[in-house]
């Protein structure tokens with residue numbers, strides 16, 4: 001064996017698999033990311049689905065992509081890609097603009113016939129020339145015909161042969177990155193064990209792709225991305241939606257409560273509902289409701305009955321849950337509302353990402369109705385924040401909104417399975433009051449939370465509801481001063497959550513004049529941009545918020561240390577507006593984008609430099 | 615040991631068992647055991663008072679432990695009910711009571727959940743939740759107070775107000791058709807529907823007990839009088855003088871006979887119900903249809919539920935009561951089934967299963 005060709009060592013690389021939505025690119029990308037993660041690379045992946053479920057074959061609208069960024073210190077899926085796999089002309093057309101100059105393009109030349117070229121919108125027979133891609137390392141591989149050849153004697157039907165093309169591409173990419181085939185081979189054996197011919201076909205095609213690399217080694221170099229030192233433990237890949245679902249599972253275990261989810265399918269949050277529906281093994285009760293309102297209302301009922309209650313949705317659904325959130329605030333019941341943000345308003349851009357639900361989460365209710373708002377910042381820390389959202393909800397008897405977004409929800413990273421003591425217990429605030437003398441709105445002195453008493457406990461029968469309550473007896477009260485007192489108490493209860501959350505940290509160069517500020521899902525891009533600038537010797541610092549309401553107690557202390565504050569967010573400046581209200585003593589600059597896409601590191605770095613020079 | 619301390623000392627799995635334990639003892643109760651210390655604030659003469667008393671009486675006769683009972687209501691006059699019950703209670707938001715009640719029941723199926731609602735609450739703003747709750751067959755007792763008016767907002771027509779009904783928002787009469795709660799319930803594949811009248815105390819108690827005993831969503835329509843905004847709306851049929859002739863109390867297994875002289879009944883003519891008189895035209899009691907509330911086919915139940923005065927007497931009592939799979943039980947069965955087979959017992963089992971690798 002042994003490679004005679006050049007092997008180039010690099011710290012990190014991005015590869016994008018793209019093809020028709022039927023070409024199996026999501027699977028190919030996922031398998032590649034698994035292999036890379038097992039090899040010891042940090043990974044970050046992001047799928048790019050077509051918006052329509054069944055767009056016409058061969059058209060740009062039907063292109064499905066999956067980008068994997070792997071290597072050391074990887075925190076984003078990468079702005080641009082080093083290697084593009086294009087299974088047809090439409091895939092090339094749609095993705096050429098994401099290429100890093102001088103990168104490698106692997107194309108299935110068999111599919112580049114005039115019909116497909118036309119469908120993709122090419123005017124000539126030479127897409128490389130037409131798209132000005134001559135500067136790239138183009139590997140024209142006859143993927144379809146070599147796939148056929150590899151399985152000729154297996155008498156597979158044409159459909160099965162075509163379906164295994166993606167394995168050829170994957171085998172070739174493994175060769176390109178000097179990656180072992182074992183993990184994928186094992187996957188194929190498991191998946192197709194009951195269909196021996198298809199299993200054999202896929203294994204052969206994978207190998208054929210890899211062998212093809214050996215054939216072309218004289219003309220193309222391959223790459224090696226060395227593994228990162230990681231903490232001991234068991235690892236797996238996890239996306240943001242699954243991480244949210246799993247965070248709640250751990251929270252249920254650590255609180256000794258049953259997990260209840262009331263929800264309604266909505267893109268891009270549905271996967272959480274699906275994942276928890278599967279978790280009957282862990283006793284999760286999932287109620288797929290008739291609408292978003294019933295989703296949260298069943299959760300509120302379950303919370304009243306003593307469950308750890310959760311509802312999941314995206315922006316339009318959050319709007320529908322508004323009134324019921326007010327009830328949970330008034331009844332002071334614990335509940336977590338997950339909003340996987342997407343492009344809005346209205347139906348907006350359902351499959352795209354945005355951070356424009358922030359003000360809705362903070363203020364979108366009638367009356368003075370404060371609740372906790374937390375925003376996860378990476379796909380895998382969706383797990384942590386789901387856990388802590390549940391912990392705060394239960395321990396403070398308060399509704400919590402957890403914001404994630406389409407980017408976090410579908411993005412994947414490697415995740416270390418937590419050990420038992422990595423996460424704290426969740427203490428359910430049961431009552432110490434005597435039965436018969438129980439007062440539902442009596443409060444704990446520190447957190448101001450009321451006690452949680454479940455139906456079934458004799459002597460504690462009580463009535464709660466959406467009407468204002470007397471601060472002492474808990475009976476209905478229409479008294480003005482009492483209402484003022486209760487509004488103040490509910491706000492104060494929220495404010496005191498700040499005593500239980502971590503301080504805000506400064507990353508990057510603390511001596512910088514400029515502080516870049518972000519919140520939620522933009523973390524990876526902001527951090528990479530700031531790191532890059534620091535590496536170039538530019539003084540830049542970063543403060544990234546995950547606790548939004550209440551803000552960390554040291555927020556003003558940090559903001560005042562910098563001459564310039566630049567707030568970057570995927571909306572028109574909602575967090576900037578919020579900070580202006582909470583801490584009006586500072587000057588805030590903004591960088592905003594609403595393309596339905598994450599920031600690119602490149603544009604952030606450019607903007608930060610502009611601001612430094614301004 | 616006192617209950618909450620016991621609760622604290624128990625782990626997750628056993629806490630569910632604990633719920634079962636404390637719920638198994640039953641005692642003798644009187645209706646006063648279900649009365650809260652709150653002053654009842656309905657208008658004097660409102661039909662709600664009688665319903666409250668008869669619900670409390672039914673609960674006592676069913677020996678329900680107050681701590682096992684949860685009363686969930688929406689918004690409206692009748693939804694104040696919750697505060698007058700010495701049980702667990704949740705006075706929620708307009709129209710959403712049935713969803714919240716479903717959550718309570720599914721979370722802890724050992725609780726006895728009563729959902730109090732009105733014609734506006736259940737059939738206008740909460741229409742979607744109502745039909746889906748009925749369709750799913752969550753084990754709830756739904757008491758639908760039908761006074762054909764919005765009382766709490768002071769007199770607007772409701773989704774059960776008769777066509778042409780004059781109210782503050784229909785000064786020239788409504789131009790829309792009302793819902794018939796029985797038809798809607800049965801149309802939503804309801805398995806239990808009964809009807810009663812606020813002032814018929816014994817019938818109320820009987821019907822509420824039947825509803826409670828039925829496993830699944832039980833809908834009871836209560837023809838309730840709003841003395842302030844829609845007084846006497848049901849009088850044509852509920853009036854003492856006429857009620858024997860204008861209503862029929864259905865009893866499972868008994869011939870459908872009514873009338874002040876107990877000599878009127880139904881036979882089938884084609885696919886329609888026909889009123890006949892026993893002793894006339896050779897009709898004897900044997901010819902009269904016998905009420906079968908348990909028949910799965912809902913055709914006849916629908917006809918009975920839809921009977922309106924003056925063409926027909928209005929049907930009271932249990933019109934339909936059919937056994938069917940209950941949502942909360944089915945869900946628990948699924949969980950038990952999966953848990954018997956799975957190797958995943960705690961979160962970590964799940965987290966380290968499948969595509970994982972170890973760094974040593």
Ligand code: SF4
Pocket residue numbers: 655656657659660661662691692761765766839840841842843
């Ligand atoms: S307004 Fe009508 S329904 Fe409401 S309490 Fe008064 S009488 Fe009863």
